[in-house]
Amino acid sequence: MFTKILVANRGEIAVRIMHTLREMEIVSVAVYSDADKKALHVASADEALYIGDSAPSESYLNIEKIIDAALKSGAEAIHPGYGFLSENAEFAQAVVDAGLVFIGPPAEVIATLGDKITARKMMQESDVPVAPGLDNAETDLDILKDFAKNAGYPVLVKASAGGGGKGMRIVHSEIELAEAIALASSEAKAAFGNGAVFLEKYIEKPRHVEIQVMADNFGNAIHLNERECSIQRRHQKIIEETPSPALNEELRQQMGQAAVKAVQASGYIGAGTVEFLLDATGKFYFLEVNTRLQVEHPITEMTTGVDLVKMQVMVADNQQLSIKQNQIKSRGHAIECRIYAEDAEDNFMPCPGTVLLTKVPVGPGIRLDTGIYSGAEVPMYYDPIMSKLIVHAETRPDAIAKMTRALSECVVLGVKTSIAFMMEIINSPAFVAGETQTHFIEEHFSDWKPEAMNTNIALAGFTLENEFASQASVGLEQAGEKQLSPWQRLGKWDLC
Amino acid sequence: MSDNYSINDLQVIANVEFDGDNIEIEKENGENRIELLNSVSGKHTFISDAKTLNIHTAKSKEGVWVWQAGKVALVSEIKTTGRASSATTTQTDITPKTPGTVIRIMVKERDKVVKGQELVVVSAMKMETPLYAGFDGIVESVNTEEGANVKPGEILIDLTRDMEANND
Numbered sequence: 274m275f276t277k278i279l280v281a282n283r284g285e286i287a288v289r290i291m292h293t294l295r296e297m298e299i300v301s302v303a304v305y306s307d308a309d310k311k312a313l314h315v316a317s318a319d320e321a322l323y324i325g326d327s328a329p330s331e332s333y334l335n336i337e338k339i340i341d342a343a344l345k346s347g348a349e350a351i352h353p354g355y356g357f358l359s360e361n362a363e364f365a366q367a368v369v370d371a372g373l374v375f376i377g378p379p380a381e382v383i384a385t386l387g388d389k390i391t392a393r394k395m396m397q398e399s400d401v402p403v404a405p406g407l408d409n410a411e412t413d414l415d416i417l418k419d420f421a422k423n424a425g426y427p428v429l430v431k432a433s434a435g436g437g438g439k440g441m442r443i444v445h446s447e448i449e450l451a452e453a454i455a456l457a458s459s460e461a462k463a464a465f466g467n468g469a470v471f472l473e474k475y476i477e478k479p480r481h482v483e484i485q486v487m488a489d490n491f492g493n494a495i496h497l498n499e500r501e502c503s504i505q506r507r508h509q510k511i512i513e514e515t516p517s518p519a520l521n522e523e524l525r526q527q528m529g530q531a532a533v534k535a536v537q538a539s540g541y542i543g544a545g546t547v548e549f550l551l552d553a554t555g556k557f558y559f560l561e562v563n564t565r566l567q568v569e570h571p572i573t574e575m576t577t578g579v580d581l582v583k584m585q586v587m588v589a590d591n592q593q594l595s596i597k598q599n600q601i602k603s604r605g606h607a608i609e610c611r612i613y614a615e616d617a618e619d620n621f622m623p624c625p626g627t628v629l630l631t632k633v634p635v636g637p638g639i640r641l642d643t644g645i646y647s648g649a650e651v652p653m654y655y656d657p658i659m660s661k662l663i664v665h666a667e668t669r670p671d672a673i674a675k676m677t678r679a680l681s682e683c684v685v686l687g688v689k690t691s692i693a694f695m696m697e698i699i700n701s702p703a704f705v706a707g708e709t710q711t712h713f714i715e716e717h718f719s720d721w722k723p724e725a726m727n728t729n730i731a732l733a734g735f736t737l738e739n740e741f742a743s744q745a746s747v748g749l750e751q752a753g754e755k756q757l758s759p760w761q762r763l764g765k766w767d768l769c
Numbered sequence: 770m771s772d773n774y775s776i777n778d779l780q781v782i783a784n785v786e787f788d789g790d791n792i793e794i795e796k797e798n799g800e801n802r803i804e805l806l807n808s809v810s811g812k813h814t815f816i817s818d819a820k821t822l823n824i825h826t827a828k829s830k831e832g833v834w835v836w837q838a839g840k841v842a843l844v845s846e847i848k849t850t851g852r853a854s855s856a857t858t859t860q861t862d863i864t865p866k867t868p869g870t871v872i873r874i875m876v877k878e879r880d881k882v883v884k885g886q887e888l889v890v891v892s893a894m895k896m897e898t899p900l901y902a903g904f905d906g907i908v909e910s911v912n913t914e915e916g917a918n919v920k921p922g923e924i925l926i927d928l929t930r931d932m933e934a935n936n937d
Binding site: 682727 | 785
């Protein structure tokens with residue numbers, strides 16, 4: 274087993290990985306940039322190495338610097354976390370070339386699965402359902418009409434060279450097809466210089482359902498059930514849960530087996546996630562494979578009782594999976610809410626700044642994976658995720674109630690968060706009914722405004738804070754103001 | 770004697786007095802008494818309208834942050850000079866809303882600009898945010914440069930109103 278592992282990441286995920294490493298009695302090595310000198314992941318590590326400037330390209334995305342740090346520290350392996358270099362095939366290869374172990378799949382597998390068209394073809398060859406589509410651009414209207422008829426309307430006209438929604442049109446019936454293609458094509462030509470278009474089946478209000486998989490070097494591959502990740506804003510997940518309200522046991526087994534097949538077809542090793550889109554009729558279509566640990570992995574850990582990071586390390590240590598498919602049992606219901614430094618009233622604009630005060634909610638079935646502490650900086654250079662709040666309860670309604678209570682106690686002051694927003698989402702009729710799909714927020718919560726605090730309570734808070742200036746007060750730079758003396762902090766007292 | 774308070778975007782006039790045990794709040798629409806039970810390290814427990822409530826507070830330059838069961842308010846006192854102590858910038862000041870880096874400046878000193886014209890672009894967390902002129906005017910000074918790290922409150926570009934233009 275490894276004696277020392279370098280975590281090539283920062284924030285809450287680095288802290289979470291280090292917790293497991295410490296429990297496995299493996300020395301953890303952190304890396305940090307200028308902005309992160311006082312970060313929690315640095316304080317949580319056994320050793321920490323400075324790797325450079327705050328800009329990611331100079332630090333967390335810098336392959337050479339990270340490998341140098343690993344070699345210098347004597348680490349035997351590198352855990353890449355999520356984001357940054359975790360799905361970078363060049364990095365994975367460089368780690369191996371340096372004589373170290375990369376905790377993740379082999380570089381070639383990352384490269385293959387990272388190419389969407391190759392991945393799609395690979396899945397088709399393994400009978401994993403993919404969203405029906407023409408794999409090449411097409412101009413012959415009859416061929417397009419035939420495809421649409423077979424796939425079933427509605428279909429999506431997409432520009433081959435496209436992006437950003439340009440050159441895309443939803444077509445609901447054959448009558449509209451010719452015109453839609455012409456319009457999309459000319460739009461694409463104007464925007465990208467290339468008017469070639471192709472068709473794909475349009476999945477209306479899809480659910481985003483993904484399957485966690487784990488594979489070892491000995492040909493064993495298992496799935497650990499699903500995660501429902503349909504609550505998203507700007508295509509980024511914000512609330513996830515398991516089990517998915519849309520899956521029955523049969524569908525779960527079908528999707529699980531499809532995911533395992535996908536993994537075996539690609540020679541996957543380690544932890545991965547196969548993402549699917551689920552339509553309203555219960556048909557699922559392969560979207561992509563994420564060749565790393567996912568942000569939302571804790572909800573799988575809570576319901577199945579496994580430690581996915583530990584499994585990753587053991588697979589990387591060339592051990593066989595210690596658990597078989599028929600031993601994976603999910604129990605109860607888990608929900609995760611991601612806590613970002615962002616303004617839910619202003620299109621979720623990131624709000625870097627200083628966390629003046631934060632508190633950890635406690636109680637049975639509550640887990641907080643956090644990268645912040647009272648007084649911590651949320652730097653502007655990186656993703657503004659601060660923490661993940663996860664709850665586990667016996668039933669879905671219980672989990673919603675527990676998450677509501679936990680969020681209300683998950684104090685974050687100093688930067689804006691979406692906590693109040695998420696409290697409303699999980700108690701909304703649509704969410705309670707399990708009607709989660711990827712357009713949920715646009716449909717039910719666009720133009721959201723928070724409920725105002727009772728003015729008496731707000732004024733009381735203002736008065737009490739000034740009266741008993743708390744230890745959390747930071748940087749009072751107002752001219753002439755001094756820190757309150759102990760005498761002033763005493764409050765009401767009498768000499769008698 | 771009442772004071773002007775700013776609670777998020779709301780302005781409230783109230784007379785607030787605290788004697789160490791009770792907080793008396795007098796507003797135009799009535800009076801409220803809050804009985805304090807405990808205050809320690811920014812956590813305060815009190816009774817208001819027969820309910821026991823816990824709030825958390827923290828102080829910053831912009832005012833006092835208050836947390837109550839998921840709701841957040843930023844409270845400050847508006848000084849009698851008429852400018853909020855929590856904010857020294859006005860609606861039309863060219864200042865970023867979040868800390869970031871200036872990546873493009875589109876104007877220079879003495880340029881004439883119209884309301885809505887893009888003046889400077891600030892980048893933060895991979896999002897580019899343009900800042901626009903709030904009125905027809907003339908660029909008096911460009912106070913920053915490309916690559917500079919900037920914060921809310923810093924006026925990046927000073928505009929003076931163009932008196933000859935047709936303002937609304």
